[in-house]
Amino acid sequence: MQPAAKRGRPQEADPRQIARIALGLFERHGFDRVTMGEIAEAASVSRRTLFRLFPSKSDLVWDGLDAVRDVVRQRAAALAGAELRVAGVLREFAEPFLRLLDAPEAAELARKRLRLLAAAPALLNHPPLREIEALIATTMAGRTSSGDTPPPLVARTLVAATFAALMWWAEHGEGMSALAATRAALGALAPTDET
Amino acid sequence: MQPAAKRGRPQEADPRQIARIALGLFERHGFDRVTMGEIAEAASVSRRTLFRLFPSKSDLVWDGLDAVRDVVRQRAAALAGAELRVAGVLREFAEPFLRLLDAPEAAELARKRLRLLAAAPALLNHPPLREIEALIATTMAGRTSSGDTPPPLVARTLVAATFAALMWWAEHGEGMSALAATRAALGALAPTDET
DNA sequence: TCAATTATGGCATCGAGTGCCAAAATGCAA
């Protein structure tokens, strides 16, 4: 497959570069105190182009999540017929992602992003994140192995709890791994029946 | 204690009334499609006054959460010396609140609000909610009964998971009670150790 | 050279949220 000679005007702006610049500014001055205009200027693009590449300020932080979502899509397709309990879903979806976070090269960048999330929780309102939820729910929907608890309910709660744990980890979990923090937090939630 | 003859100009605007009107508009047309200007006009106050009474659009939905926060404060103070596990925290804080939701009179209003939350997740970025988290964390902080899992981590995850479950319940949990949905969801999360 | 295509940037506009300030409506003191 050749480079496939694109038709119109070639793209001059580099989205990854822009996102890196923005993340740097966010870290230095705080998410709220950096305006889209400043980012545009720092990245040498027009404000309008910046908004075309990143439809919302949040997208600058979530850059790369689309790739994660695609991995989740593939996994969901591959697991279409498998027998899974909730623990299995966590293992199949979340844990590989978490292990990725714990990789030495990626950990620092992940921490940066998650710290930003913790500081500006509005960032959680993000469509791709919702799609990941939906994919997990769909994967669980076929089977009743999780008892009579509706799979979409579990999926939604699972994603929310996982991200909450991750955000805490990014801010305060210096000593532990992302995976350990998440497992510990989820494990502690179960309401042992003492009425 | 007499009505205590207030000093300045008496307040003309009725916050509760305004919140009711706003909630009605949100339900009919959707949270995003109702502007603060429209709410102000419908409630016969100026836009500026509306923003003074409800500093953000979200506050119109969360109206009344301050009361819940105060109850949580009292409970936290009362439990200052008690021995509690996570299950106990859920019981002491969340369940009374959930039972309140399941009361026939309140259930419909609660559903309305939670449905709005689900439709506009940005609403979760709300300081009183964060304070409730902090109170639960503080209450748990003194004791090591929850193992070596840091209490703030559990508190944060617990609140996030509870609200996620509640929002699902508001949208799709027609048949069940809020309490049952939350208990089921949290119970399903525990990663049973099969690596 | 000309048309189709795609990226860019400028401009206007909307809506949330904030700061500033003048006017209105009260209680209280002189």
Add this chain to the structure above:
DNA sequence: TTGCATTTTGGCACTCGATGCCATAATTGA
């Protein structure tokens, strides 16, 4: 009654995120 302090109200202007429209630039293909 007059004047003062106090509190609410509302108008105005402004910032910032986000969107729509349109002209222009840069490329490929005919």
